């Protein structure tokens with residue numbers, strides 16, 4: 001495979017203003033991530049991992065610096081453009097799954113597809129494929145409250161991959177799961193990376209989780225350690 | 227469609243809360259439609275009244291009768307073009323619940339006075355020839371399923387000379403509102419001559435006089451002259467234009483319009499708070515969910531629309547149910563009330579304004595939570611847990 005750079009961060013700064021004070025969370029961050037990578041992002045609490053992930057996912061904009069993903073200069077996009085960009089390019093997986101409690105598994109997974117021009121039948125096919133990949137076809141009609149934590153996270157993963165995004169971003173995806181279930185989820189993510197060639201960036205506190213990734217990066221006080 | 231389904235599922239999230247909110251909206255709209263109809267019925271009576279027609283009644287009250295001789299005396303007053311009379315019969319058909327106005331009148335005179343209704347000439351002819359004949363309005367025919375030729379017994383206030391209290395009439399004609407006119411057609415008319423001869427008491431009297439003046443400008447002068455004519459007699463009179471007459475009748479119930487508006491304003495203010503609170507709560511509860519939707523790529527505008535769709539659906543469901551129930555109640559009460567309030571029926575304008583009002587209610591109660599959802603910042607909403 002080519003050395004294809006998917007994510008290219010240059011001199012990224014991110015600071016928050018708290019009243020009169022300015023808190024610098026990320027300072028002069030440079031980072032390149034190749035297409036098809038599975039990167040684990042570790043570091044102490046408050047080091048800015050979630051902040052970095054939010055920037056990569058276009059949920060937030062850097063204070064300064066250049067942020068380029070798959071040829072798009074993300075830091076230059078307006079709010080509306082960012083929203084459309086997210087819909088096409090990013091799948092998010094959260095610690096607490098964040099499913100819609102009023103929708104069944106299949107309706108939850110279908111949600112991102114409502115933003116596409118796909119027909120009902122096509123949406124069905126995509127949902128079925130995504131559910132098959134996470135091994136949950138038999139739970140299609142269940143509501144989140146009828147699923148275990150591990151199953152909920154699988155649904156969340158199916159929702160994240162259903163529209164075939166460029167990038168999968170996970171913020172502590174196993175933080176709320178027991179060891180065995182966490183390993184299942186991590187195996188699933190690794191399969192998605194190896195077999196479906198998904199690029200995954202995963203924030204985690206768990207060294208065993210990081211073992212599933214191809215690379216690990218450590219963030220400390222807003223800067224990367226190698 | 228999938229989007230609407232999502233809206234629907236969100237409404238069912240807290241079923242009890244949604245149900246209670248819808249129910250209170252239903253009650254508000256029942257009140258709206260019922261009071262609106264009542265108000266409409268009163269104002270319609272006033273609108274129907276002609277400006278060139280005067281009514282002469284007994285000065286003391288409408289219930290007291292006037293001597294028949296007044297008819298000719300009034301006819302000779304200058305400026306009077308036409309005079310006729312009517313009397314309250316107060317009977318019912320089969321069951322005391324089946325009330326409607328029945329007036330003994332002089333056939334041609336009365337129908338000449340009220341040209342807003344039409345009776346086919348051949349039916350008028352047949353009616354005149356039959357001493358027991360009667361004509362009825364279209365809405366009565368629909369209510370009781372009568373047809374020309376039917377014998378209709380009425381139980382009345384008046385005994386007949388033969389001691390009988392049931393009066394039998396034969397329907398000889400059916401009158402209708404003239405094209406383009408909104409007129410009450412729930413009255414039955416029969417011959418005064420027959421009535422006056424057959425009744426056991428009150429002979430030679432009439433309930434009230436109806437007269438047409440040469441022009442509306444002379445109405446006040448004519449009214450004064452008539453009342454002067456009978457001043458200091460045993461039956462003093464009060465004459466006024468039909469419009470004033472109907473208005474003063476309506477005023478007995480207070481200023482209906484103002485009362486109705488005040489009640490409705492209070493009801494809808496409460497409704498704003500109730501439905502507004504429901505929507506605010508419902509959005510506050512799922513800030514993280516809305517943030518996730520935005521993360522996935524739903525725009526702020528689509529979140530706004532989704533919340534608005536919810537609140538409008540809620541209000542419209544309640545509003546239409548309320549108007550529908552009110553319509554049922556009103557149709558049920560119509561038969562009984564029409565005797566006193568001709569034209570008591572829900573006008574379509576109430577249905578339309580009710581629908582519009584419910585959309586407005588949904589919009590007003592939804593717009594602030596919807597804006598909150600639209601503007602919410604993903605990062606702080608998701609970081610909040």
Ligand SMILES: Nc1ncnc2c1ncn2[C@@H]1O[C@H](COP(=O)(O)OP(=O)(O)OP(=O)(O)O)[C@@H](O)[C@H]1O
Nearest residue numbers: 016018023025044045046047048049050051052606
């Ligand atoms: N919206 C905000 N306003 C102000 N400060 C913020 C905001 N979001 C994050 N911060 C600050 O930025 C720093 C980094 O936060 P971040 O959430 O990225 O850390 P993290 O590495 O993900 O930590 P954890 O492992 O606990 O999740 C923290 O000091 C935090 O207080």
Ligand SMILES: [Mg+2]
Nearest residue numbers: 049050051171
């Ligand atoms: Mg974090």
